[in-house]
Amino acid sequence: MPELSHMLAVSTERSVAIVLLAVVVVGWAIYVFVNIRQAKAEAGSEIELAPNRGNLPDDEELEGRRLEKVQAFGVLMLLIMALVLPVYWMLEGGRRSGAETSFSEAAVSRGEAVATAAECFDCHGADLGGARFAPVVLDIGHQFSDKESFVVNTTWEAPSLDDVFTRFDTDAETLDEVSEVRQILVYGRGVMPAWGLEGGGPYNDQQIDDLVAWLWDNRITDEEAQARAAARYETEFAAQRETNPAVTQGEVLFDLHCARCHTPRWPGRGGAQLPNNGGTIEVLPGPDGAGRYGPALNSVSLQRLFPEFEDHVSFISTGAADNVAFGQFARLGNYGMPGFGRVLSEREIRAIAAYERNLDPQRQAAVGFDLLHEAGDDE
Ligand code: HEC
Ligand code: HEC
Structure with missing residues (x-):
């Protein structure tokens, strides 16, 4: 909870500063008051009491007690400066980040208001932990060989957002370094509409910044x-094992982390409502890795792109950064492919890479299109 500690640091500093200020102000007030009173008492009697005529202390006192007093006062002041300056310096860092935090706290609450208006929660889950049945209106006509346009009210799995920075902007240490997530929000992503004005959405730069914050x-x-x-893996592995005892770790991990972008209609597998009360249809996912938002992945495409297995593994770990070349032909990334190195272990990533390197392009092409059927049909 860095935010809380910043706030505490800020308020302690502030109290210390106020106390110091009060001491200084009161001290000065007393000093000035006493001085004026003394001056008043002397008014009109300059000649008699002229400093050089008055009773000045003798040399013994001047060079003795008095000198010592003045020196002691000097030492005391020096000590105060020596102590206060480092303390001030120590607290300075906290003061600055405190200011940053309180700024972003305002941005965060504005962002939350935008998110509520935009209904981010409806699709991404009330706790941003992802939702299986996000409602979307979808034209999936282009996914079928025999239909130009096919509009369905369907449900679509929307990814979790509380962990989005483990996949995108994985190097960002501060909010200022976030760019990929910002880009996704501005231009939309897959079936999610654009939110930024530049992408044709409703929100200006400030509002997008607030959403990011x-x-x-x-x-x-x-x-x-x-x-x-890990918990999702355990559940999913056990479930898939029931129907497919030979299922591998790589396949299950692929379903959990990659299929939503690389397998046709995979996030729509919850079913769809046909227009005009036409009933329910099942939306069945296409063959693993046949391509959706992300390109098709198979033994041919991946052998060409990453002749070295290790390059394939490290690409999955870091993902594609905007305009950074990857693979054999130095293709430029475009914010599309997330990095998984912060959530999956290297062993798990190797298992996925091995699985997708074995996917059969023939099967991906052949089992293409007749995957939509009326629920209740026995075929
Ligand atoms: C209509 C449902 C819907 C709404 C509303 C919605 N999203 Fe999304 N969002 C999705 C889906 C679905 C995806 C995944 C894209 C896909 O599968 O094609 C996604 C992807 C994302 C991603 C990319 C994450 C990743 O790992 O791929 C981010 C970030 C995101 N949404 C943020 C937001 C924010 C912020 C809001 C509110 C301003 C919002 N979304 C509103 C459905 C929605
Ligand atoms: C949010 C969507 C998304 C997810 C999730 C995703 N990818 Fe990708 N992937 C892409 C996109 C888009 C590209 C194309 C590169 C680009 O545009 O930057 C890509 C490219 C790739 C490539 C290079 C192939 C090529 O032809 O470019 C590999 C390999 C790959 N992904 C593997 C994976 C694996 C393994 C996972 C799961 C651990 C995964 N992807 C999850 C979107 C995704």
């Missing part, structure tokens, strides 16, 4: 994301 504030730690991924 809000997401950043809601991020979970890598450890929490890893624990959640």
